[in-house]
Amino acid sequence: xxxxxxxxxxxxxxxxxxxxxxxxxxxxxxxxxxxxxxxxxxxxxxxxxxxxxxxxxxxxxxxxxxxxxxxxxxxxxxxxxxxxxxxxxxxxxxxxxxxxxxxxxxxxxxxxxxxxxxxxxxxxxxxxxxxxxxxxxxxxxxxxxxxxxxxxxxxxxxxxxxxxxxxxxxxxxxxxxxxxxxxxxxxxxxxxxxxxxxxxxxxxxxxxxxxxxxxxxxxxxxxxxxxxxxxxxxxxxxxxxxxxxxxxxxxxxxxxxxxxxxxxxxxxxxxxxxxxxxxxxxxxxxxxxxxxxxxxxxxxxxxxxxxxxxxxxxxxxxxxxxxxxxxxxxxxxxxxxxxxxxxxxxxxxxxxxxxxxxxxxxxxxxxxxxxxxxxxxxxxxxxxxxxxxxxxxxxxxxxxxxxxxxxxxxxxxxxxxxxxxxxxxxxxxxxxxxxxxxxxxxxxxxxxxxxxxxxxxxxxxxxxxxxxxxxxxxxxxxxxxxxxxxxxxxxxxx
Amino acid sequence: xxxxxxxxxxxxxxxxxxxxxxxxxxxxxxxxxxxxxxxxxxxxxxxxxxxxxxxxxxxxxxxxxxxxxxxxxxxxxxxxxxxxxxxxxxxxxxxxxxxxxxxxxxxxxxxxxxxxxxxxxxxxxxxxxxxxxxxxxxxxxxxxxxxxxxxxxxxxxxxxxxxxxxxxxxxxxxxxxxxxxxxxxxxxxxxxxxxxxxxxxxxxxxxxxxxxxxxxxxxxxxxxxxxxxxxxxxxxxxxxxxxxxxxxxxxxxxxxxxxxxxxxxxxxxxxxxxxxxxxxxxxxxxxxxxxxxxxxxxxxxxxxxxxxxxxxxxxxxxxxxxxxxxxxxxxxxxxxxxxxxxxxxxxxxxxxxxxxxxxxxxxxxxxxxxxxxxxxxxxxxxxxxxxxxxxxxxxxxxxxxxxxxxxxxxxxxxxxxxxxxxxxxxxxxxxxxxxxxxxxxxxxxxxx
Numbered sequence: 017x018x019x020x021x022x023x024x025x026x027x028x029x030x031x032x033x034x035x036x037x038x039x040x041x042x043x044x045x046x047x048x049x050x051x052x053x054x055x056x057x058x059x060x061x062x063x064x065x066x067x068x069x070x071x072x073x074x075x076x077x078x079x080x081x082x083x084x085x086x087x088x089x090x091x092x093x094x095x096x097x098x099x100x101x102x103x104x105x106x107x108x109x110x111x112x113x114x115x116x117x118x119x120x121x122x123x124x125x126x127x128x129x130x131x132x133x134x135x136x137x138x139x140x141x142x143x144x145x146x147x148x149x150x151x152x153x154x155x156x157x158x159x160x161x162x163x164x165x166x167x168x169x170x171x172x173x174x175x176x177x178x179x180x181x182x183x184x185x186x187x188x189x190x191x192x193x194x195x196x197x198x199x200x201x202x203x204x205x206x207x208x209x210x211x212x213x214x215x216x217x218x219x220x221x222x223x224x225x226x227x228x229x230x231x232x233x234x235x236x237x238x239x240x241x242x243x244x245x246x247x248x249x250x251x252x253x254x255x256x257x258x259x260x261x262x263x264x265x266x267x268x269x270x271x272x273x274x275x276x277x278x279x280x281x282x283x284x285x286x287x288x289x290x291x292x293x294x295x296x297x298x299x300x301x302x303x304x305x306x307x308x309x310x311x312x313x314x315x316x317x318x319x320x321x322x323x324x325x326x327x328x329x330x331x332x333x334x335x336x337x338x339x340x341x342x343x344x345x346x347x348x349x350x351x352x353x354x355x356x357x358x359x360x361x362x363x364x365x366x367x368x369x370x371x372x373x374x375x376x377x378x379x380x381x382x383x384x385x386x387x388x389x390x391x392x393x394x395x396x397x398x399x400x401x402x403x404x405x406x407x408x409x410x411x412x413x414x415x416x417x418x419x420x421x422x423x424x425x426x427x428x429x430x431x432x433x434x435x436x437x438x439x440x441x442x443x444x445x446x447x448x449x450x451x452x453x454x455x456x457x458x459x460x461x462x463x464x465x466x467x468x469x470x471x472x473x474x475x476x477x478x479x480x481x482x483x484x485x486x487x488x489x490x491x492x493x494x495x496x497x498x499x500x501x502x503x504x505x506x507x508x509x510x
Numbered sequence: 511x512x513x514x515x516x517x518x519x520x521x522x523x524x525x526x527x528x529x530x531x532x533x534x535x536x537x538x539x540x541x542x543x544x545x546x547x548x549x550x551x552x553x554x555x556x557x558x559x560x561x562x563x564x565x566x567x568x569x570x571x572x573x574x575x576x577x578x579x580x581x582x583x584x585x586x587x588x589x590x591x592x593x594x595x596x597x598x599x600x601x602x603x604x605x606x607x608x609x610x611x612x613x614x615x616x617x618x619x620x621x622x623x624x625x626x627x628x629x630x631x632x633x634x635x636x637x638x639x640x641x642x643x644x645x646x647x648x649x650x651x652x653x654x655x656x657x658x659x660x661x662x663x664x665x666x667x668x669x670x671x672x673x674x675x676x677x678x679x680x681x682x683x684x685x686x687x688x689x690x691x692x693x694x695x696x697x698x699x700x701x702x703x704x705x706x707x708x709x710x711x712x713x714x715x716x717x718x719x720x721x722x723x724x725x726x727x728x729x730x731x732x733x734x735x736x737x738x739x740x741x742x743x744x745x746x747x748x749x750x751x752x753x754x755x756x757x758x759x760x761x762x763x764x765x766x767x768x769x770x771x772x773x774x775x776x777x778x779x780x781x782x783x784x785x786x787x788x789x790x791x792x793x794x795x796x797x798x799x800x801x802x803x804x805x806x807x808x809x810x811x812x813x814x815x816x817x818x819x820x821x822x823x824x825x826x827x828x829x830x831x832x833x834x835x836x837x838x839x840x841x842x843x844x845x846x847x848x849x850x851x852x853x854x855x856x857x858x859x860x861x862x863x864x865x866x867x868x869x870x871x872x873x874x875x876x877x878x879x880x881x882x883x884x885x886x887x888x889x890x891x892x893x894x895x896x897x898x899x900x901x902x903x904x905x906x907x908x909x910x911x912x913x914x915x916x917x918x919x920x921x922x923x924x925x926x927x928x929x930x931x932x933x934x935x936x937x938x939x940x941x942x943x944x945x946x947x948x949x950x951x952x953x954x955x956x957x958x
């Protein structure tokens with residue numbers, strides 16, 4: 017038994033690595049750039065000073081802090097034409113554009129040449145100071161100057177983010193006409209010329225065949241995944257030492273955010289599963305014992321109906337019926353406590369706290385419970401019917417044992433077997449299954465946290481939740497397998 | 511007495527499992543009723559545009575006979591008055607059909623479609639409430655009975671009944687397509703894993719290696735080299751994207767075949783030695799991996815990073831729910847592969863592929879069908895859950911789940927909660943009942 021358990025725990029490790037890899041693959045394909053999100057939220061707070069140089073430096077710092085300046089994985093598979101240092105490019109749009117250009121032309125040197133000339137142009141352009149010009153020659157119209165400058169800037173930005181040859185040509189001709197019409201832009205002309213020259217060179221020197229040869233780039237152990245898993249030796253400790261990294265949204269530690277949420281969700285599922293078991297086992301026994309009676313048929317139909325009711329439908333119906341000023345306003349609409357009347361000094365075992373919380377719990381717990389309860393009762397009934405028809409039950413009855421002893425002592429233990437399987441579902445339910453219910457009742461649990469992380473592009477959180485829920489699911493399977501052996505001595509793992 | 515015996519005798523002689531299962535199924539009254547109900551839902555889904563349409567099915571307008579509901583949206587008709595002079599142009603997409611004065615007209619049962627926004631009945635008008643209507647003279651009056659919103663409206667004035675009718679299409683399609691994908695993957699993988707196990711598929715070593723290398727190169731040419739083509743095609747429309755995806759799969763298979771052909775040149779010595787291909791381990795580990803992630807979590811995560819489209823949601827549900835089907839198929843194949851007739855087929859020299867798909871598979875399908883029927887119910891449930899959360903499905907798309915979602919923000923509008931909820935509930939119950947009856951009919955041992 018012990019050997020078996022150890023073996024099972026050991027096989028969990030490759031599975032966990034698989035799950036974390038799956039989560040990682042999902043997260044690197046995410047459309048949201050976390051750094052852009054972070055800087056934008058900081059800018060809206062007005063502390064970044066909106067100077068582009070300052071934001072660039074800040075972006076760099078954040079990248080370093082979150083470990084985003086590292087390559088993603090131990091190795092990458094790309095083609096012969098692409099460079100292996102593309103991850104060093106900071107801006108995500110630029111990175112995408114570069115890889116697309118390389119994909120189309122197959123000539124990394126020419127592409128990077130072209131791109132560098134564009135970036136140089138952008139830098140030179142940023143140095144042009146309209147106010148200075150205005151001081152020198154006050155006959156100029158400052159609005160016209162500004163407009164021309166802005167147009168120039170947006171065209172350059174556009175060029176940096178586009179790989180389509182037509183758009184590039186259009187952009188270049190816009191730049192030329194802007195330079196011809198505005199004298200103050202003339203110093204930029206040689207740089208635009210350079211861009212055009214490198215662009216022409218790029219068009220003339222396509223080596224598309226290079227993109228058809230796969231190549232494997234080895235990055236070594238300094239990568240994002242390795243840092244996430246094992247840490248980097250400094251401030252990051254890595255998952256195996258209990259450090260889940262930083263949340264992209266507020267740069268708090270993931271584990272600080274996650275555990276209290278999991279606790280909330282876990283309490284809910286534990287309570288509801290307990291209630292479900294307490295109700296469904298007697299109900300299933302009764303139903304099986306009175307098989308094909310009117311009571312059994314009614315119970316079966318009701319359970320079948322309950323089983324097919326979507327939880328979000330039931331939740332909304334409950335809210336509509338019992339938390340609605342138009343009908344009955346017995347319970348609050350959502351949340352876990354009322355901040356205006358909640359006393360922060362209360363501990364959870366204080367009577368006042370319990371009295372305060374219970375109305376908030378009733379509707380969610382009913383919603384949590386009913387579906388698993390219907391499912392469990394049906395399984396219990398089938399299992400019991402199966403057992404009652406067996407010979408040893410007939411023997412027990414023939415011995416003259418009371419019906420109570422026969423059912424509750426002889427039959428019950430064996431009929432519990434199928435219901436144990438379901439126990440494995442508690443742990444994953446604590447995370448995955450609760451999303452919809454938590455959203456309906458606005459409970460601050462892990463389900464709502466998952467949704468917020470998804471919409472916020474907070475991938476460290478998502479990978480962590482994925483890995484933890486995978487771990488809990490496997491623990492659930494293991495526990496139910498071990499419980500099998502407890503319930504049925506015939507089963508032994510050797 | 512004699513008659514009975516005779517019929518029993520013929521029954522035994524012409525015994526067919528299909529007929530037996532069907533007769534068992536028919537004995538189950540709730541299941542039979544569910545089957546009729548399902549057929550009804552399918553009919554509603556097929557004829558949805560003619561059951562709920564803001565344009566009349568047939569109309570005679572100023573002497574002209576037209577069939578607006580069957581016509582294309584962009585159609586324009588010239589209208590002439592009695593003297594034959596040109597009067598106006600009837601543009602099908604922008605005409606307010608309800609205010610025209612017809613000589614004869616037949617309306618669809620619901621005179622709205624799922625996108626039509628009735629601007630006089632916005633903000634959750636209840637079925638029995640005071641519904642307003644603008645008549646042809648431009649006066650706001652009480653609504654005539656045939657234009658009533660029988661089941662009320664939502665916040666932007668869309669008719670709930672029309673949404674339900676059109677939503678049935680999405681619900682049924684989700685079940686069909688996602689489970690179609692799941693069954694293809696599940697049956698193929700389960701059959702291969704169950705039939706060959708870990709030891710029964712043997713290959714020359716070089717072929718085994720080259721197949722793995724071929725998979726890698728196939729992925730590179732099929733997805734890596736074509737990622738921009740695929741992205742652009744999916745950006746244009748889902749159908750063109752799917753075509754590109756099919757081309758990619760073709761490329762992958764082609765590359766694998768090429769590599770396998772090439773490996774024939776190297777068939778000698780050490781490389782020629784046959785090795786076991788542990789196909790069962792591959793499949794089983796894959797199933798375990800997928801099963802250890804909560805399914806809803808996985809689907810929600812993937813749906814939130816890809817483009818919002820109902821088709822993509824279907825594909826995602828299909829790609830994540832094949833494990834149950836694969837497990838059933840695998841278990842059946844484990845049993846079947848040692849039966850005499852399969853061994854006979856093999857000893858006759860039939861290829862493995864033929865033995866699997868022609869001889870063994872038809873006998874393995876019974877429990878798989880049950881699992882597919884249950885799977886359809888859960889796919890519909892998952893899709894409506896996703897729409898309810900507002901993930902994956904486009905924001906302006908009307909599905910049963912998205913209708914329920916509106917009830918979340920406005921609890922007073924009970925009709926927005928009750929009717930879509932009942933629709934989802936009925937569909938899921940129907941599938942569950944049919945699945946249970948199928949299980950009982952196909953395998954009497956499991957009967958509860």
